[in-house]
Structure formats: C-alpha cells, structure tokens
Amino acid sequence: MNDTPVQDRRFRARRQAGRLLSGGRPQTVREALADLAGLADGPLTPDEPVDMYGNGIVRTLERRTAELLGKPDAAYFPTGTMAQQAALKTWADTHGPVVGMHPLAHPERHERRAHQVLSGLRSVPLTGAPRLPTAAELAVLDEPYDVLMLELPLRDAGFLLPDWAELEALYDLAERQGRPVHLDGARLWESAPHLGRTLPEVCARAGSVYVSCYKSLGGHSGALVAGEEEFVRRLRVWRHRYGGNLWQQWPAVLSALAGLDRELPRLPGYVAHAKVVAAALAEAPGARVHPAPPHTHQFQFWLPHPAELLDEAGLRQAEEQGVALFGGWREPGPQPGLSMTEVTVAADAAGWSAKEVTAALQDFLALL
Template identity: 55%
Template sequence: MSGREKDMRQRRRLALRGAKRRLAVPGLESTTGERLSALVAGAASVHDLDLPSDLYGDGVVEELERRVAELLGTEASAFFPSGTMAQQAALRSWAGRTGSPVVALHPLAHPEVHERGALASVSGLRTVHPTTEARLPRADEVRGFEEPFGTLMLELPLRDAGFTLPTWEELKAVVAAARERDAVVHFDGARLWECTTRFGRPLRDIVALADSVYVSFYKSLDGIGGAALAGSASLVDEARTWRHRYGGQIAQQFPTALSALIGIEQELPRLPSYVAHARTVAAALAEGFAEAGVAWSRVHPAQPHTHEFQVWLPYDADDLDLATVRQAEETGTALFRKWTGQGPPGLSMTEVTVSAAGLEWTADHVREAVAQFVARLPGADAGTA
C-alpha cells in the first residue's frame, strides 16, 4: 500500500468515525476500548460470569455450540476461529466420506476469491463451476454438469454477486439436483442469518436442506470473530479433528464466544427489520441518483435480498472515495464507505449495509444524502452541496 493510499485510508477512517449519521456502524470499526466496553456490558446477559473460563473448547464455547445447534436444528455444531477453517474442515471431511475431492461451487464464492487457493493448497481439493453467471447455479446446470463432484457448496447469499439469493423453490430444486448426482450439499452460510426474509422460512427449514452449514459470528451478528460448523454429530466430531490439525484448537476463546452469544441475543432478532429497511434505502438511492442527474447508476439487486447490496456508478473509485470522505467531513453524513474499481472499465462499486443506525434514515434522508454526495463528484456544481 502506497503512502497516499495509507493517508486516504486513515482519513476515511476518521471521517466515518466522526460522522453523526451512517447506515451502519460495524463493530469491526470500533476502538479496542469500545469493543471491550460492549463486551462487558452484554456478557452477563448471555452467560454466568461466575463460571470457570473456557479451556480448549469447554465452558462458554460449548454453550455457544449448543445454542447454534438449537437455532439451526442440527445434531451438533463446532466453534471455529474462522470461517475459512470451518469450511476447510467440512469440505475435507466430505471429500473423505464421498471419495471425491471435487467441490462444485460458484467462481465468485468466498473460497475462490478471498482465500488464496486454500482448498487446493491446504486440503488437496479441486473446484469446478456449474455456472459462471452472476448468480447461484440452477438445477439444470447442476444436474447436467459434465464433471462428477462429491460436494455442492452454495454460498447463501452470494456476496460478490450482490448478496443475491435464489428463491426458495429454486434452492430446493438445486439441492434435489445435487442429490440426484449422489452429491452432498454444504451451505456457506456466513450471512445465513438474514436469509429468512427472502426465503420466507425459519433458519431450521433452510438448514434442513443441506448436509452441513457454516455460519459466521462477526458479519451479520457483529461479533468479534469466529464461526461454527453445524451438521450431524458424526460429521462435527470429524471436523473437530480437522480443526485441531489445522491449528484451531485454541486454549481460550471466551471473548469471541461471548460476543457471538451477544450477537445471537441482540442482533439476530433485528435482522428482518434491517432487511426490510434496506429495500427502502435501495429504492431511495436509485431515486436520488436519478433526481441528481447522474448519467447512469445501478442499485443491485434493485430490491435487496438481504440487508446488504451493491451500488455501481460510472466514476473512478478514487474520486468516489474522495466524495465519500468529503461528505462525511463536511456534512456529518456518511452515505457510503469504500469504493472499488475492480469491475468493468469505467465503473466502480461499493457495498451498502443497513443495520441499526440505518433504521433512523427515511427515504427523504437518503435522497438528500445522495444529492450531497453527487455535488462532491468531479464536474458537479459545488454550489448545490
């Protein structure tokens, strides 16, 4: 990272922290003191703090595992320090059970884009792609795929395609197609918690379609970190063995486990309201860009499937970052966060998350913020800010 990039990163961090109005305030952007204070404030409501601390996965970690299994309706779950490790353990276990090291997944799935080839490098697995379209594969694509595979992995939602989900009927059909091929089904459910609105089904019904599922505690639930792998007792036991081999048998993890329990208690019940309001925000963003005379813009999906979605604009990412920071500094409103230019030439994208802070925004607030933002883009009339 260049000195200029570091300076902008620090400026953006300070601008966002200083903004009085934001659509989301992720815990990961908090100070150490703020995180510790939140942990202390909420811990007693989810766990008896007079009990002995955890040691190599007992105590509060076991309590969290029981809670997750209960929520998801599985026989068991195992805590992991990261989702990358949890899925390594799951997919490696399924490879041994099915006799196939081949995992069918989307090319935009997390292991393909964000894990430096870990499935092949660490676990000796090979991946294939039933589709390259910016959506999860359809049943006919899974059924007719020309190569054999032992496991079908579905990321719910598919983050890098805009946090998109199939319909409930489409998901059931895809799972059925995998079963016809004698493949097992694993859900990458890092953000599974907020999928219930789109599917119109409780978590247990969604998880029941798969043979295993991984969930994250630091994304939707705003925990410190960590993940869980859930499924049958025998699979989870095997995954615990791989967890140890991969270096995940950590002496004490009570801060992470406590923050996960707090997230389950406090954030999980609120996620449906975030999803619902994200649709209001997305519609107002589209209206705001149209009213501001931006030549082209896209909110994707137009009606978000979860409480997160993408916004695309025909500007350089650096210019959009600067407008984002200036708006936060000059108006106290931070509409966006970080922009990336890693899409089609001439277009940049940002991800929008709507959480508790965003519930205070009306559609009028959003449109007003869009006008302020556009006024700070290259070629705009600064007098309209």
C-alpha cells in the first residue's frame, strides 16, 4: 500500500496512462504474482527443489553473474546496502577500514552511513566536484585510505561515467599504490556502451564488483558481489553475520535471472534511445539535460518551475490525457523554483519518437 495520498494518486495515474516515457508501469501484487508464475514453464526453472540457504537456483544466479562480469565467483545478497557493507568489510579485514569514496556515493547519501555506524569503517572524500575523481586528484590527496570505491555511474551527479582512459588511469594509480578497487556498480549493466568496452573488460582490474538485480534488470530485489574465489569465500562469512543467509530466496532470484535474459540484451538500445529523448526534452524553454548527451539510459532533467507545480501537471496529464512523462520532481539545489527529475528510458519509452516527446512535453508545460 502506498504511504501517502500523492503516492497513491501517482500509482493510479501511471497505471491508467496509455503511454509512459520514464520508468515502467507500476504493478499490483496480483499482476506481479502472475508474471512470476509465468516464468514457471520457461527455461529458467529446472525441475529441482527450492533453494535452501543459498544453494540451487541461487548458485545458478551467482555463477551466471560472475561469468557475465568476468569474475571467478559471486555471492547473492537480499539488499544492495548489505552487499556494499559486506564487500567493504571484507576488504577491511585484509587492507584496512578506511574507504576512499565520493561524497555523493550511495553509502554516504542513501544508506544512512551504515558503513560507519554498523561496520566501523571510515570514508575519505575523493573530490568535491560533482563527477568521478581523476587519477591526478587522487595522486595528491593528502588523506590516506585503504580501499578505493568507485560508483559507476555516479547516480547523484547525473548518472555520470568517466571515459575509458580516465577509468584506466584510476586503475593504474590504485595498482601502483597497492589499493584494491571496489566498484559500486548498481547500474553497471548499462555502462558498457559509454565506456566502449565489455563488462568483463570494465571489471577486470576491480577486486570486487557490486551489481543490482532490480535497478536495471527489473528483478524484484537483491544484489550480487563478484570477485576472486577467496574474496567471495570471505564475503559469505560477512553475509551471514549481517543476516543475509536467508532460508529461501527463489522468487527474487528467479526474477533476476529473467532480467538477465530479457533486459540485459536491451540495455544498449535503451542507452542509444535515451540520447534521442534527452535531445527532444532539452528543446523546452529553460530546460536542461544533464549530462548532455546522457552516459547511460538515465539522466537528469531540469526545469525552471516549482516541483509542486510540475508534480501536479504530470498527474493531470496522466489522468486527463493518458500520458505519463515523468516521475516525481524535487528542488535539490539552493535556487527555489529550479526543479529536477530523473528520467529512465526503458521499454515503455522505446516507441517514442523525438517529435512525440516534444509534443507531449508542450502539452505538459501547458498544464502549469
């Protein structure tokens, strides 16, 4: 059940809309159960017992993910927050408890600083700029750290990625300094097109890689951390200590496997189409797309209007015209009335042409 009347209204408005531009159509529990049941007769579910404490279908997902990322093994976690903590804590056992990360990184902004409060780790800010740090910045950083964490892409800075040369320079520096690299790759799946390399190439020099099962793949929940076999063996110890060794996890794991089959091959197309959508949105008066062009299939879209008015216009357009362009808006900066929404170009946006995006945005702005 939704928490507020506004959330309930948004749920109903997006469900009844005939066309959606950003994100996907929300589901009822009945619909989600029907989708899950529909996987029972597919190729993903061999006639075997359900998993118990991480065997069976869980190991199938772990092995498949490790192969996709070019790593020997992987461990499944019920949440990404737990996965991040376990990975960093495992590195702390062998290298030290100080983690170099961006101030906008997910553990700092969206995990209630659990790495510090629960895990006894300490973070060092790598740069104050709203982008990934450069190797030159880290080479002269005067505060020591033990593990280098890179969020690819850096979500709160606009889903930003470095270019390949910049990433290689960061790997080179970490190698010279003897520091392992942990990739916060919750959205790594869609990063390969911008970097111009395969996922195994992107991950080859990282000691550990965290990926989400639902942020881009559309699974119900869960995450994985991939790495060398000895690292993953130690990682599973911390998974147990943090309470992640669940009795059964097959529904979430099954949906993640379906995501690898269905969504992973589509992501390059989403990334390409995001550039078309972003360019059309940027034509609106006072609008700004960041980054331009987008690095992945997600980007920030800014308009010079109060968030409350933009939210109401979006709900009215969905209810009255059957068109849902955006999710929620917020005013994150110091300038009142300058609002931002995050746009996710996925399956529902695939049929939108640039002209259709422009026309729908004009209708949206007319409702302000």
